[in-house]
Amino acid sequence: xxxxxxxxxxxxxxxxxxxxxxxxxxxxxxxxxxxxxxxxxxxxxxxxxxxxxxxxxxxxxxxxxxxxxxxxxxxxxxxxxxxxxxxxxxxxxxxxxxxxxxxxxxxxxxxxx
Amino acid sequence: xxxxxxxxxxxxxxxxxxxxxxxxxxxxxxxxxxxxxxxxxxxxxxxxxxxxxxxxxxxxxxxxxxxxxxxxxxxxxxxxxxxxxxxxxxxxxxxxxxxxxxxxxxxxxxx
Numbered sequence: 606x607x608x609x610x611x612x613x614x615x616x617x618x619x620x621x622x623x624x625x626x627x628x629x630x631x632x633x634x635x636x637x638x639x640x641x642x643x644x645x646x647x648x649x650x651x652x653x654x655x656x657x658x659x660x661x662x663x664x665x666x667x668x669x670x671x672x673x674x675x676x677x678x679x680x681x682x683x684x685x686x687x688x689x690x691x692x693x694x695x696x697x698x699x700x701x702x703x704x705x706x707x708x709x710x711x712x713x714x715x716x717x718x
Numbered sequence: 719x720x721x722x723x724x725x726x727x728x729x730x731x732x733x734x735x736x737x738x739x740x741x742x743x744x745x746x747x748x749x750x751x752x753x754x755x756x757x758x759x760x761x762x763x764x765x766x767x768x769x770x771x772x773x774x775x776x777x778x779x780x781x782x783x784x785x786x787x788x789x790x791x792x793x794x795x796x797x798x799x800x801x802x803x804x805x806x807x808x809x810x811x812x813x814x815x816x817x818x819x820x821x822x823x824x825x826x827x828x829x
Contacts, residue, residue, distance in 0.1 A: 638816050638817075640816075640817075640819075646821060646822075647805055647819035647820055647821045647822050648761065648805070648817070648819045649819070650816040650817065650818065653816050661816065664816070696760060696761065698761075698817075704748050704809055706751070706763055706766060707763070707817060708763060709753075709760045709761045709762070709763075710760060711759070711760045712760050
């Protein structure tokens with residue numbers, strides 16, 4: 606039973622480019638969460654989605670960031686016009702239900718040059 | 719809102735027992751979770767306390783006291799591979815079900 610999958614594992618972008626991060630939840634999980642982690646810090650919540658719905662995006666910057674979880678396919682976190690401050694590890698987690706244990710993917714490490 | 723405090727670093731020797739504390743201020747939460755994260759790795763779920771008391775899972779145990787706004791992770795028979803960062807996290811009541819994490823405790827196990 607595959608765990609949470611994320612790709613790419615590492616992503617390098619120049620300032621102003623777009624970054625697309627993908628997350629496939631664990632089999633049977635329909636709840637997806639995105640977190641961001643800066644070096645030497647804890648994880649900070651960004652957005653919570655269920656299939657085709659954004660449940661809570663209160664942790665996501667108002668501009669340049671968007672997320673989706675379509676009926677078919679992975680959840681995608683999209684960052685437009687990246688800046689150096691976007692460099693971080695982005696983790697996706699999934700759960701079988703609201704409030705259930707969250708299991709994390711390996712993360713995508715974004716480096717903005 | 720929620721805030722969780724943990725010591726930033728703990729050092730212990732192989733075979734020893736170490737306790738990592740987590741104190742919190744929160745308006746309400748379902749339970750306290752613990753995650754382990756090795757450098758460059760993903761957070762891995764360790765333990766969950768929905769009720770007060772002790773939960774034991776092999777060498778790891780976790781404790782919660784809601785009346786004291788306090789919890790801890792206990793690691794026994796420490797091994798070198800236990801060197802990692804440990805995060806406590808709460809699932810707040812109401813609204814989103816996303817985890818709010820503490821800033822993490824870096825555990826260094828020495829031979």
